[in-house]
Amino acid sequence: MSNDKFITPRKLNGFWELMPKEQILFSQMLDTIEGVFKTNCFLPLDTPVLEYSEVLLAKSGGDTDKEVYRLIKGDTDMCLRYDLTVPLSRFVAMHQNELNFPFKRYQIGKVYRGERPQKGRFREFYQCDADIIGNESLPMVADAECVYLYEKCFEALNLKTNVHISNRKILAGYIEELDKTNVSNDIFIVLDKLNKISLETAISMLNELGLTEPESENLIKLTKMCGNFEEIKQNLCNFSKNDLFLQGLSELEEVANAIKLMGVKNAIFDLSIIRGHNYYTGTVFEAFLKNEETSIAIGGGGRYDNLCGYFSEKKMPGVGMSIGITRLFDLLLKSDYFSQKQTNEVECAIITFDETFDFGLTLLAQLRNNDIKAECLYASKSFKNKMKEANRRQIKYVLIIGEDEVNSKIYTLKDMETSEQFKLTLQEVAEKIKSDRMCN
Amino acid sequence: MSNDKFITPRKLNGFWELMPKEQILFSQMLDTIEGVFKTNCFLPLDTPVLEYSEVLLAKSGGDTDKEVYRLIKGDTDMCLRYDLTVPLSRFVAMHQNELNFPFKRYQIGKVYRGERPQKGRFREFYQCDADIIGNESLPMVADAECVYLYEKCFEALNLKTNVHISNRKILAGYIEELDKTNVSNDIFIVLDKLNKISLETAISMLNELGLTEPESENLIKLTKMCGNFEEIKQNLCNFSKNDLFLQGLSELEEVANAIKLMGVKNAIFDLSIIRGHNYYTGTVFEAFLKNEETSIAIGGGGRYDNLCGYFSEKKMPGVGMSIGITRLFDLLLKSDYFSQKQTNEVECAIITFDETFDFGLTLLAQLRNNDIKAECLYASKSFKNKMKEANRRQIKYVLIIGEDEVNSKIYTLKDMETSEQFKLTLQEVAEKIKSDRMCN
Numbered sequence: 001m002s003n004d005k006f007i008t009p010r011k012l013n014g015f016w017e018l019m020p021k022e023q024i025l026f027s028q029m030l031d032t033i034e035g036v037f038k039t040n041c042f043l044p045l046d047t048p049v050l051e052y053s054e055v056l057l058a059k060s061g062g063d064t065d066k067e068v069y070r071l072i073k074g075d076t077d078m079c080l081r082y083d084l085t086v087p088l089s090r091f092v093a094m095h096q097n098e099l100n101f102p103f104k105r106y107q108i109g110k111v112y113r114g115e116r117p118q119k120g121r122f123r124e125f126y127q128c129d130a131d132i133i134g135n136e137s138l139p140m141v142a143d144a145e146c147v148y149l150y151e152k153c154f155e156a157l158n159l160k161t162n163v164h165i166s167n168r169k170i171l172a173g174y175i176e177e178l179d180k181t182n183v184s185n186d187i188f189i190v191l192d193k194l195n196k197i198s199l200e201t202a203i204s205m206l207n208e209l210g211l212t213e214p215e216s217e218n219l220i221k222l223t224k225m226c227g228n229f230e231e232i233k234q235n236l237c238n239f240s241k242n243d244l245f246l247q248g249l250s251e252l253e254e255v256a257n258a259i260k261l262m263g264v265k266n267a268i269f270d271l272s273i274i275r276g277h278n279y280y281t282g283t284v285f286e287a288f289l290k291n292e293e294t295s296i297a298i299g300g301g302g303r304y305d306n307l308c309g310y311f312s313e314k315k316m317p318g319v320g321m322s323i324g325i326t327r328l329f330d331l332l333l334k335s336d337y338f339s340q341k342q343t344n345e346v347e348c349a350i351i352t353f354d355e356t357f358d359f360g361l362t363l364l365a366q367l368r369n370n371d372i373k374a375e376c377l378y379a380s381k382s383f384k385n386k387m388k389e390a391n392r393r394q395i396k397y398v399l400i401i402g403e404d405e406v407n408s409k410i411y412t413l414k415d416m417e418t419s420e421q422f423k424l425t426l427q428e429v430a431e432k433i434k435s436d437r438m439c440n
Numbered sequence: 441m442s443n444d445k446f447i448t449p450r451k452l453n454g455f456w457e458l459m460p461k462e463q464i465l466f467s468q469m470l471d472t473i474e475g476v477f478k479t480n481c482f483l484p485l486d487t488p489v490l491e492y493s494e495v496l497l498a499k500s501g502g503d504t505d506k507e508v509y510r511l512i513k514g515d516t517d518m519c520l521r522y523d524l525t526v527p528l529s530r531f532v533a534m535h536q537n538e539l540n541f542p543f544k545r546y547q548i549g550k551v552y553r554g555e556r557p558q559k560g561r562f563r564e565f566y567q568c569d570a571d572i573i574g575n576e577s578l579p580m581v582a583d584a585e586c587v588y589l590y591e592k593c594f595e596a597l598n599l600k601t602n603v604h605i606s607n608r609k610i611l612a613g614y615i616e617e618l619d620k621t622n623v624s625n626d627i628f629i630v631l632d633k634l635n636k637i638s639l640e641t642a643i644s645m646l647n648e649l650g651l652t653e654p655e656s657e658n659l660i661k662l663t664k665m666c667g668n669f670e671e672i673k674q675n676l677c678n679f680s681k682n683d684l685f686l687q688g689l690s691e692l693e694e695v696a697n698a699i700k701l702m703g704v705k706n707a708i709f710d711l712s713i714i715r716g717h718n719y720y721t722g723t724v725f726e727a728f729l730k731n732e733e734t735s736i737a738i739g740g741g742g743r744y745d746n747l748c749g750y751f752s753e754k755k756m757p758g759v760g761m762s763i764g765i766t767r768l769f770d771l772l773l774k775s776d777y778f779s780q781k782q783t784n785e786v787e788c789a790i791i792t793f794d795e796t797f798d799f800g801l802t803l804l805a806q807l808r809n810n811d812i813k814a815e816c817l818y819a820s821k822s823f824k825n826k827m828k829e830a831n832r833r834q835i836k837y838v839l840i841i842g843e844d845e846v847n848s849k850i851y852t853l854k855d856m857e858t859s860e861q862f863k864l865t866l867q868e869v870a871e872k873i874k875s876d877r878m879c880n
Contacts, residue, residue: 007498009533009751012490012518017531019538020483020545027484041786041813043460044467048564049489049520049550050452050509058447069490071511073554078452080489091457093449098459100833102819105460110489114513124488134819141801141818148805261798262805311449346481358701361581365588365702373481378581379542379574393540 014115014123016326024343026329029157030108033128033323036152037106040145042130045105047087049112053077055090058310067113080112084129085307085320092133093311101135102142108325122326128299131320133307138317140251143283143303144258146321150287150299151264153323159337160290161298164226164270167252167283168302170236171271173245174222183209185278191223192274226270229256251282273300281305283319289331296331299323347373347433348397348413349390353383356401363401363411363426370430374399390416397433454555454563456766464783466769469597470548473568473763476592477546480585482570485545487527489552493517495530498750507553520552524569525747525760532573533751541575542582548765562766568739571760573747578757580691583723583743584698586761590727590739591704593763599777600730601738604666604710607692607723608742610676611711613685614662623649625718631663632714666710669696691722713740721745723759729771736771739763787813787873788837788853789830793823796841803841803851803866810870814839830856837873 011017018026034044053070056079069080081087084107092103108128115121130149132142147163154161171191175184190205197205199220206216222239225232229252236249252269259267275284282303288295301321308316332338348367352360360376367374375395380386390398400412413422413429424432451457458466474484493510496519509520521527524547532543548568555561570589572582587603594601611631615624630645637645639660646656662679665672669692676689692709699707715724724742728735741761748756772778788807792800800816807814815835820826830838840852853862853869864872 006752007494007750009495009530009748010492011530011534012488012492012516015488015490017487019535020485023484023486026486039808039811039813041815043785044463045460046463046466047457048452048455050455050552050564052450052452054447055449069511069513071509073509076452090449090451094451095459112490124490137819139818141816152808257798258801261801263802263809308449310447312446345483358697361698361701362703368479368592369703371479373479375481376581378579379577 012123014121016122016125020345021343022333024345025333025338025341028341029325029329030126030128032156033153033325034106034108036149036156037130040104040130040149040152042104042106042149045088045091045107046109047081047084047091047107049080049110050078051081051087051090053079056081056086059086067115069112069114081109082113083111084109084127085131088129088131088133089307089311089316092316093308096135096308096312096314096316101133102138103133104130105133106130125326128323128325129320130322131307131318133316133318136315136317138319140254140283141258143251143319144255144262144264146301146319147255147259147267147285148262148264150285150321150323151266154266154287159332161287162266162268162290162295163264163285163287164268164273165252165255165283165285166269166271166273167248167255168274168280169244169248169251169282171219171223171248171274173242173248174219174240176244177240177242178211178215178219180210187211187219188274191219191272192276194220194223194272223272226268226272229253229269232269232271248282255283275300275302279304285321287321287323289328297324298328298331344373344437346375346393346395347437348375348399348429349386349393349395350374350376350399350401351383351386351390352376352401353403356403356406359406360401363399366426367430370427372430372433396436399429452563454561456562456565460785461783462773464785465773465778465781468781469765469769470566470568472596473593473765474546474548476589476596477570480544480570480589480592482544482546482589485528485531485547486549487521487524487531487547489520489550490518491521491527491530493519496521496526499526507555509552509554521549522553523551524549524567525571528569528571528573529747529751529756532756533748536575536748536752536754536756541573542578543573544570545573546570565766568763568765569760570762571747571758573756573758576755576757578759580694580723581698583691583759584695584702584704586741586759587695587699587707587725588702588704589761590725590763591706594706594727599772601727602706602708602730602735603704603725603727604708604713605692605695605723605725606709606711606713607688607695608714608720609684609688609691609722611659611663611688611714613682613688614659614680616684617680617682618651618655618659620650627651627659628714631659631712632716634660634663634712663712666708666712669693669709672709672711688722695723715740715742719744725761727761727763729768737764738768738771784813784877786815786833786835787877788815788839788869789826789833789835790814790816790839790841791823791826791830792816792841793843796843796846799846800841803839806866807839807870810867812870812873836876837869839869 068082071078110124111127112124114123150163175187186209203216225235273284273286280302284302286297286300289298299322303319305317306315307318350360350364364374364376377386377389380389396416398414405411410423413424508522511518550564551567552564590603615627626649630642643656665675713724713726720742722743726740727738729738739762743759745757746755747758790800790803804814804816817826817829820829836856838854845851850863853864
């Protein structure tokens, strides 16, 4: 029934929006993760969605990236944030004299990227970041904290995951030993693709970059090393005497020791973890959701040398982890993960007759004062329609209020799932619903 | 030490950003309000920050309001939302066949208005909205729910407030009786200013709009009626026989009855509540923070005839309440409201010596697994510096770990505020810190 009078209500393509039932589940996930961040002493930050373009595009020297949403209003040239890291660096640079270091902050917020929308990719989506920033220096135990944080987040979400850990200095050191530092970024790009291309292709690509076949084979062998730390260490000990290589190994050992002490169980040391090719300088890690068959990356992070390099001379090394929460939620929504979860929009419907409606309102307030999600179903007029509505909305409990109940103050609570009925005082009604909640 | 190499880190003017300690307090306020919304069976919605300009500017016929942040990317003309109501109407219009009505939704989110920044006004700020949308009709008890919701929110926040309630049909009906409907908007503008201008000025302004002096005086007398509902009703009974007037009175009575049944204590009936002059059509209310001297508006809302008028033929009446949470927080920050509130960023610092640091990490994990916010203070190297850091950061408890403690598994917990020391097992440490938390 379209009509020239009316504007078609539509949402921007690629912008995420959930229906209320899904939104409840998503919010519960965010709350769980936020709880873990808090227990781990990370502080909340909520930076503006808009920043000066000059600040946001500092990395790119002020050029607008095609993906960035940019707008000019009056004299002000602004962009919507495309990640939470640049706003963090701006904040830390501005407030470096007011903050305690190591500064541990988390931020859960929406970011904007004008990519072509595709499966699992959005233009507006949530990022869920925790970072630890040091002043001049930051011990490796901070990197271990991030790995621990992953494990605790996923444990709290009841998800089976592994965190794969490496240190980029190991590969970088070996590349240095091969005297190929000038093409190290290109080499990292090849190594990052190892699980997508054949061994032959990889060797020929490395060949083009000037590596001999034995060098390429050794490098690939190194990159494919994966297992517990002791195994890796055994294999690496005699692999190279390059300083950077040995530094990477020693840093990895520090992380391995610290996470062991902290009881991390699901860490795998895996030198194929590379994470892009510029930003991270030491420890790198990626979290994978374990399925029976597949293993899907749902977050990553690592150590960077200097958070605030664009803004100040002071050296601020940091380490951070991120959970791709929009993507993760999207995956879980398609699985049976949420099938047992109750959203409990309404826990108890108060079903009244015309003459008991006013009394019903007094009970409504008393139940809500007792923290029960109660409704009077006032849009349905008759008793019969109220019962139908409670059924249709799958409200678990109905409280039936006739004249007798008004007089006796003993109410009939009906469990709509089992059809059981209970005669209870209002206090007992509240207690029953609450105890029921605990069982879920 | 500015330098051409560096970009000055700066935040957009008028965009709100809190330091972590304040952010914790603000988040606690939002959590409290969200909890009340949930108990009252409102469902969460999280619409995109950007919308099609056509959709967002439907009200203004597509013209860009000067205040709106607008951007064009590729073929897409978009705006940042300036409130949460237009996105709600777009959402309801899109999903009207999937939602249960009355549809009760809350949204707490940032909105954007390019106003000149001034005291207490921001360009990016939070809105905190709860609305109830009916399908074709919506009983007045929904309006009462919104008033009840205010009281519960402010009760939970431990704030003294009043909600002032009116129904615009009462004044509109009287204006109709005076045969001045053609200038009713202008009259409302004058009446809305009554507490800012003198009686004489008001009368002369109304005079210019064609009202005689006795008419003006009567209208002002009507507008100034304020008190409990019974008083208002007594005064209004014989004031006018106009249908709209009587309908307004009868609707107000329904709201008065329902909130009385629901136990609302801080409602005041106050015909001077007008709330702009176009959008609201019936019940209107405003929440005021009560100080010893002043009374500051911190939210408002009311009944509107049709939420989705720009998008569809279907009539969707609604009623909504909003809390000006950014402004409220700003006020409270300047008062002593938060002086007793603990933010508890770190509850317990584990102070180790070099040789006990590894053991300290095992305790750190155990305390965090017990939901205690513990830190190892790994950036401070020596025992002495760790103690200094704990002091400077005002961490209440320190757990001192020497060789003896490693062997005996009995730890010294020191209360830094009282200097008391306790010899405890780790479990007892966790329990003591938790019980301490309960006392706050």
